[in-house]
Amino acid sequence: MDNDEKLSESQRVGFVRRLWIRFKEINWKDPINKWKFLFFLIVTFFGIAFSTYGVLAVTSTQTFCNSCHEMAPENVTHLSTSHSEVKCTKCHIEPGLPQTIKGKVMALKEVYRHVTRTQPNPIAVTHTVNDVVCLRCHSENRDVTPNGDLIVAHQKHIHKEIACVTCHSGVAHAKTVERGLNTHDLYDYWVMDNAKALVTSKYINPNMGTCIDCHEKYNQGLEPWRDKNYALTIPPNKLDETYETVPSNVVLREVSSQITDVEVSMECATCHSDIDTPKDHNYINWNNNHGKTALTELNKCVTCHEEDKWVRRVQPQTMEELLKENGPHLDFYVPDIFVVKSESRKLVFCYTCHSERPEGHKTSDEWLTGHAKFAETEEQKRECFVCHDTEKEEKLTAPTDVYCEYCHRTGLKK
Template sequence: MNKEDEIIEGKAKRGSVIKRLWKRFKTTDWKDPLNRWKLLFFLVLTFIGLAGGSYGAIAATSTNTFCASCHEMSPEAVTHKVTSHSQVNCVDCHIKPGIDNKIKSKIGAMKELYHHVTRTVPNPIYAHKKVEDVVCVKCHSFNRMVTATGDLIVNHEGHIEAEIPCLTCHSGVAHAKVVERGLNTHDAYDHWIEENADILVKTAYTSPNMGTCIDCHDKVNQGLKPWEDISYVMSSPPSSIEEGHKVDDKSYTSNLILQGLGKQHGDVELSMDCLTCHLEVATPLNHQKHGWNENHGSYALTDLNNCLTCHEEAKWIKRVAATSIDEILNPGSKPNLEFYVPDIFVVKSESRNSIFCFTCHTERPPGHGDDEEWLTGHADFAETKQQKRECYVCHDYEKNESQTAATDVYCMFCHRTGLKDAK
């Protein structure tokens, strides 16, 4: 007998078994109580077997180990393991309470299993449904008013009453905004190992972003409810961020910073002043000196790393900038400000890239005085090479389209033949 004949015979046997069982079922005397009890016993055993198997399947696929078993989930698995929610199972957050929700979720997850098996996983992966507040309140209270440090005023109950989802502020609490940062693409999976976690997962990406508070409050003052837009609440890939949510509008962010410094005008529903949310703001002693604004460049040169503790751009904008995982793990020539060594060129670069610095540097410094008087006398302030280098924080030596200088006034516009000790 060849293989084809064996297959045909096997199908015939299976068919005959089903036919025999059906024939026996029809010929059985169901009026007999004993047969009825046998059928009931069989149905009960079948139900228990199916229920037990289903429960076992649900339990087996509800563990963190199972969720992390797919290579494409390595960014989410590593970030979850090193953040504050590491002791919480994935399904406890991503599935609402109730067996019906769990079953619906497992059925829906079959699509993800299909993509995994067929190697058609989307690039990048990101959630299309937000974590519901009902999940958060299983562990957290609505009544918290201040942070653990006691400095920040956060009326959680008021936010909940306004139907603002928890995820609006806490989108990075478990996964460090890997989607928004563009770090969970196919080419990044191999880099997501626990040895890299300290570099890839920072508090700035897991804690609520001050820029989120500022941006949302500003929109409320405009009569909007931005949290009603799901793309505002959730982390989305950089390529899918809508035009209104991009972080490249410096003038908009500069206006928010000025409001935070108490330069807000007109009546508003929510004050943007720092002390609206902070019980106290510790102003450095050197900031309290007379003429601080005119001389702070010398402090920035020697203490830039401390300056950026408060003035870094990430604190003032909602969306975090997208980057590549290679840039983070292999920074190359980019200065490490944690171990900053005074360098005017680093100050120049960082101040030009900082929206906080940009906000003031686009205005004419008070020390420059009257236009004509300053123009004819500024040589005294740029005699040495060091003095010239300080000028280059705001000015370019020659016209350079690639530099984001605070002003379009550059030295070579007037000094056509060049400058002594220019560089």
């Protein structure tokens, strides 16, 4: 067989096979060859190790996590909260090399979904963040909350195996999933210029409705946190009847019945040192005479009576409402009857009563012919306008369909 035939035959042998043949032909009795092989193994080992470390390091950076368009809600909310300096992997992957590798392997499906554009809509985490990652930075021996008037014995909750995220579900991402703000069509709105409007403290801090719901069930002998779905952030379109929100008026009624003779008292002082039921609420006939206070101090009223603070699951929101620049800001409230009307019609606690006919209105016929003397002054009219409009409005429906110009076709005085 000549040299050309030998060359042709060697080319037909696979690359790996040729390496193996070459490896067997090496004289392993020669110490030099043994040292060469050992050096090759050492270089290969460190090459693989440094390459693996490099991959793990790069894929653990904020830049890598935020490089995908669908991570825009998570990126903006994360950068706007107290956890902005904490890497995503610090919370979403448990400590330890095995857990890190496992987390990276599991995350490959997210890369696949990104490349193939098959991400779920909306994206929602299907497992909770475990306490072990929280306790790497936070102590369980904490009885007060640093950014508010809240007394919470964290150690007791942890010993009851209540997961941290049961109360702190919005601490890093402002409950974007529950609010329905992370759907595909909304990603472009999630930029830092909109962060102030989209990420507010009431969605970051623990929700009072979470405490109330859990304490109420616990007083009934239940342990709701044992259900793995209890701490998950569930999108509005997947929220079943089990986790429906409860109107605040119902919650307040339940709270008032669970102050004494229960394992966990619902009294304000149980969890708060400064906040308590206002003294004027104890006055006789307060329910029928609080309108003037609502007009002058509405910003204080919503501290307790705002719907989102009493329900465990926050209500779905629209991006347009949140980004509206000229809406009323109750933090800087100036007495305004239109704002009072608006809030009393939006808040479940208010319109539950305001949709009922007041006892003072007597029968329709009597009131129709005798109500003029109760609406003579501007101040009296303001009280009427909490429930009634001067004319029919389509954008803001009053608790009653009766409006002034239905009868006063020629208009009203002043």
